[in-house]
Amino acid sequence: MSAVKGARTKRMPRAVREQQMMDAAVRTFGQLGYRAASMDEIAELAGVSKPLVYLYLNSKEELFTACIRREAQRLTEAVQAAIQPGLTADRQMWAGLEAFFRHTQENPDGWSVLHRQARTHGEPFAAEVARMREEIAAFVTVLIGAAARQGVPPAPGATGSNRSAELADRDVEGLAQALVGAAESLAGWANEAGGISAKEAAGLLMNFAWTGLGGLMHGERWSPR
Amino acid sequence: MSAVKGARTKRMPRAVREQQMMDAAVRTFGQLGYRAASMDEIAELAGVSKPLVYLYLNSKEELFTACIRREAQRLTEAVQAAIQPGLTADRQMWAGLEAFFRHTQENPDGWSVLHRQARTHGEPFAAEVARMREEIAAFVTVLIGAAARQGVPPAPGATGSNRSAELADRDVEGLAQALVGAAESLAGWANEAGGISAKEAAGLLMNFAWTGLGGLMHGERWSPR
Amino acid sequence: MSAVKGARTKRMPRAVREQQMMDAAVRTFGQLGYRAASMDEIAELAGVSKPLVYLYLNSKEELFTACIRREAQRLTEAVQAAIQPGLTADRQMWAGLEAFFRHTQENPDGWSVLHRQARTHGEPFAAEVARMREEIAAFVTVLIGAAARQGVPPAPGATGSNRSAELADRDVEGLAQALVGAAESLAGWANEAGGISAKEAAGLLMNFAWTGLGGLMHGERWSPR
Amino acid sequence: MSAVKGARTKRMPRAVREQQMMDAAVRTFGQLGYRAASMDEIAELAGVSKPLVYLYLNSKEELFTACIRREAQRLTEAVQAAIQPGLTADRQMWAGLEAFFRHTQENPDGWSVLHRQARTHGEPFAAEVARMREEIAAFVTVLIGAAARQGVPPAPGATGSNRSAELADRDVEGLAQALVGAAESLAGWANEAGGISAKEAAGLLMNFAWTGLGGLMHGERWSPR
DNA sequence: TATGAATGAGTGTTCATTCAT
DNA sequence: GATGAATGAACACTCATTCAT
CATH class of the missing domain: 1.10.357.10 (Tetracycline Repressor, domain 2)
Incomplete structure (x- = not known):
């Protein structure tokens, strides 16, 4: 909500980053649907690189479930x-x-x-x-x-x-x-x-x-x- | 509904073929969702080759709309x-x-x-x-x-x-x-x-x-x- | 053996293309190993696009097994x-x-x-x-x-x-x-x-x-x- | 060999740590192969963080060579x-x-x-x-x-x-x-x-x-x- | 009317590697 | 001496779509 597009802020504690990612994910999934939403998009919206999303949330499916x-x-x-x-x-x-x-x-x-x-x-x-x-x-x-x-x-x-x-x-x-x-x-x-x-x-x-x-x-x- | 799996019957009038394709499409879209449904699958279920689906229904989007x-x-x-x-x-x-x-x-x-x-x-x-x-x-x-x-x-x-x-x-x-x-x-x-x-x-x-x-x-x- | 690098020859019968792909695969696997060999590389060496390799040989594993x-x-x-x-x-x-x-x-x-x-x-x-x-x-x-x-x-x-x-x-x-x-x-x-x-x-x-x-x-x- | 899974014991002299890492590496490389073995896995098996492996052994290649x-x-x-x-x-x-x-x-x-x-x-x-x-x-x-x-x-x-x-x-x-x-x-x-x-x-x-x-x-x- | 042959563009996922502390 | 946080680059695989016949 704060950053419309990934203003790559650096070095945050894990818990915070996870919430940022889920915010981005909910927004993307909500607007585009599960299949149409791409992990690239979510990562970018979260202001993070894709590997970090995977590091914290393991897979698209798990991310969706978490959301x-x-x-x-x-x-x-x-x-x-x-x-x-x-x-x-x-x-x-x-x-x-x-x-x-x-x-x-x-x-x-x-x-x-x-x-x-x-x-x-x-x-x-x-x-x-x-x-x-x-x-x-x-x-x-x-x-x-x-x-x-x-x-x-x-x-x-x-x-x-x-x-x-x-x-x-x-x-x-x-x-x-x-x-x-x-x-x-x-x-x-x-x-x-x-x-x-x-x-x-x-x-x-x-x-x-x-x-x-x-x-x-x-x-x-x-x-x- | 008649043919569970593409029993490639030959040379049908266009209107009939179109209905077959849409039957297959409705079934596939209904069960898998728009994105997860693949044109390959639909064509096979309809018992037709993929180019024919495109010839009659132009694109996935149009096919979905038609359905x-x-x-x-x-x-x-x-x-x-x-x-x-x-x-x-x-x-x-x-x-x-x-x-x-x-x-x-x-x-x-x-x-x-x-x-x-x-x-x-x-x-x-x-x-x-x-x-x-x-x-x-x-x-x-x-x-x-x-x-x-x-x-x-x-x-x-x-x-x-x-x-x-x-x-x-x-x-x-x-x-x-x-x-x-x-x-x-x-x-x-x-x-x-x-x-x-x-x-x-x-x-x-x-x-x-x-x-x-x-x-x-x-x-x-x-x-x- | 004939074409050192993918001279994209067009429209060949499936059996021929399959052999070309396997030639390229054997060469690549043999020189680089299974993991280091990339499907992109194999496809290029075979003078074909990657999807075609998958269409005919299904997966890296199956391709390797076939080789x-x-x-x-x-x-x-x-x-x-x-x-x-x-x-x-x-x-x-x-x-x-x-x-x-x-x-x-x-x-x-x-x-x-x-x-x-x-x-x-x-x-x-x-x-x-x-x-x-x-x-x-x-x-x-x-x-x-x-x-x-x-x-x-x-x-x-x-x-x-x-x-x-x-x-x-x-x-x-x-x-x-x-x-x-x-x-x-x-x-x-x-x-x-x-x-x-x-x-x-x-x-x-x-x-x-x-x-x-x-x-x-x-x-x-x-x-x- | 002693610890099946990284029992992160702290503060060891360098020589010992290096041997632990190489034990883990040999095991992983031996069972999975060079490419399939991941530095993550090796570090975990050695009970060490990944950066430490790099600090001591520089790169995957050098680690493998050392092994x-x-x-x-x-x-x-x-x-x-x-x-x-x-x-x-x-x-x-x-x-x-x-x-x-x-x-x-x-x-x-x-x-x-x-x-x-x-x-x-x-x-x-x-x-x-x-x-x-x-x-x-x-x-x-x-x-x-x-x-x-x-x-x-x-x-x-x-x-x-x-x-x-x-x-x-x-x-x-x-x-x-x-x-x-x-x-x-x-x-x-x-x-x-x-x-x-x-x-x-x-x-x-x-x-x-x-x-x-x-x-x-x-x-x-x-x-x- | 109908199809076998073919591909550009994209997907989820992984990995070796490096900062900053 | 040691690590949590982070990423660029690549990889296997898929799909909607078209061409030549």
């Missing part, structure tokens, strides 16, 4: 840091979404690495992201459950019973999947074309999904009769 | 064919979703090309997919509007007015984006890990989104406070 | 062609040795590939040469046996019995090994420093070894004491 | 130490061979460096080994001469005259070459495949060569006719 891991951790940390345990479920979810949209907006290349590149280039990488996704999905699942117990939007004249209706595990998984997908899609759109703020995106998604989730918890179902 | 266009058209056609004009808005949306999930399930490589590969490899290709996405989003927007007029899930004690509330264009776009994202994510999950049918996926998504959409139309809003 | 095989076959063929079945054992051996020395003299690079390079660079290659060596050693063993039956240099007052004495298999192997080693060493010396003809080398080796072999067959032994 | 020299000296010393001046020529030769086979068996990496690697990698190195070879060959030549004067295996009914026949210098050189080659070949075989002891190998070679040599000294000749 994925770092960005995944940063993202989950950002989301989790935003959630304050004392709040109601809906407030928690909103806070999490807002942090998610904010973080992806501020780190578009990291987000591209996670969302687009990693999932596009074979098992080993996809698995790395899948872990993060599951972590988040699990968390969302918990929120949904909590919401149900706290009494979610009652939807007064609802056809279902008032007690939290049973939702098959599979369905919950699917819902989390849908929610995360919606958020991801929205993130991409908000950052590129939409030009809306993280807060707006979070509100939009809450409006879109929260009521439906609540309804489901109370046993409402849509069915093509 | 995207073909698959995008097939997908939108499948979705639109499923929608019968006479039905209510919710039935129409359900039918569209069902067709979407079915088609992506039956054409995983084509779906991979559209969803993963095309969007991962630079503007020219992403634009091609964006067109399709907009087409669908526009269509969804119309449905939402129609739903509002037909009186969507009234949510009886709703806080909003009964008249269809104004939704900013930007918001509608965002909603469509979220819906499509949710559907895409669900499609990936359904095909790979989830193992659920197209009908189930469509139902799940309707449950998830339809109430919320309806609520929005009637002016309900979730807001953090 | 070894070709040169091994040529050498054994040369030796075997020289041996006329009707002759006595000693004449046969002499003829074989003479052919061996002649061939190695005329193909120093091929000989270097077989004798030096192949055995120096790891199992897969050494095994290839070992096959040839065993073929020749087996052949030599047969000759020794035949010699014994035909009555080899009687060594008139020999201390051993007149019947062909038993030689343990292990010993015969060892003898063949020694003979082949002597021949190889002599070949190197004759070609480089010695400047003696193939005929002379063959005579020298017969003088050196034949009597001893004969003695052994009749049970003579040297023992320290 | 060759050291191993060559050790080998010739071992051989010469085994020979007791008072003995008959044949006993001397046997003792020398035995020492040769024993030493190579006990120092396979050093032997590999001398026999395989040095001769395979260009003039500068080969010359170093050639010197050792010549030293030994010269010594063998002397032995052969001595044997002639002492009256070697008379081969009682020999066709040649009883006086030591004239052998052209060139021939003697060639014979020594053959003998050394046979010994070398036998050494490789004995160590790897044959699994025979140094004593056995020496005996085998004496049986193989000594009679022939003796015959030659008395003017016996094999000639093709």
